[in-house]
Amino acid sequence: MISFRPLTDNDAGLLLLWLSSPHVQQWWGHDGQSAEDAVEDALAYVGAANGTGYIFNWHGNPAGYVQSYECCPEHEADDPCYAESPRGTFLIDLFVGDASLLGEGVGTEALRMVCEGMFKKGAQVVRVAPHSANLAAVRCCEKAGFAPSDAAVSGGLRLMCRTPDIAAYV
Template sequence: MISWRTLTEQDFPLLGSWLAQPHVARWWHHESSAAAVARDFGAAARGEEPSDDLLVFLDGRPVGLLQRSRYGDYPEHAAELAPIIEVPAEAVCLDYFIGDPRLIGAGLGTRVIRSIVEATWHDYPEAPSIVVPVSAANRASWRALEKAGLRRVAEGEMTPDNPLDDRDHYVYEAVRPPAGF
């Protein structure tokens, strides 16, 4: 069973260890020191930022991280997408990773994305869509989005998380289902 809860400061050592894993570091390109994790995830963990940083569990065991936010709360993200696709302020963005390398390639990412998409319609009742930009080179990530039911709706250049990557990105979208579905 997939579940999640808000990330807490007590989770930072685990998060740091995941950020240091080669399969995560490749795409997130994030410092994994205790100070960097506290700096970059602390405000959300304390409820001082409007994003959801969520620790993901599989059958009660922590396995990854989900970040969820409204584009209206981070206008710089919407502005970067503007040349590629118009994004409503109420649309939601997702970012994610599976931390345990033993769980990669088994469909868990797709299950997590499917679960958070379904929950987002309830948690963000004004969200018309979920819009996720992903590096075109990150095949595993965009394939998980596709398998979870998101559609590729645009392509364009954006600043990559990892400066080693080129600027090519795909943009995926899930549109809120009609009421009653």
């Protein structure tokens, strides 16, 4: 069973532990960003108006992190949000922090649940941008109902999109 709770400043230690883990560090962050800087970026979502951050739990235990924010025209050209972003387009970033849960479908279920919640609140398009070489993450996104986009994204990212009318059970 997956549940979500808003990210708080008290989660800094947990995030640092996860973001320092090899299975997360390999794919999260950008341009050599340190785990500490990634924690600081995540904590910027606490109380933010332009995005949200959540810890997701698996059977009551912290399992991972998810953040989302609305895409807007001000994003830089190499950002996954830049590509043709109609109003109501959101980007989700997610990782499973607890390595013992990798391959168990926890990330897929968390991603699916976040999308469904966003669509209920009026999102028109939800995007994810896993690294192309992260085949497990790409498959996770596919199983959560995301389809590849034709839009180009830099840095080896694979832009994938989901709309409310795409079946979530692929």
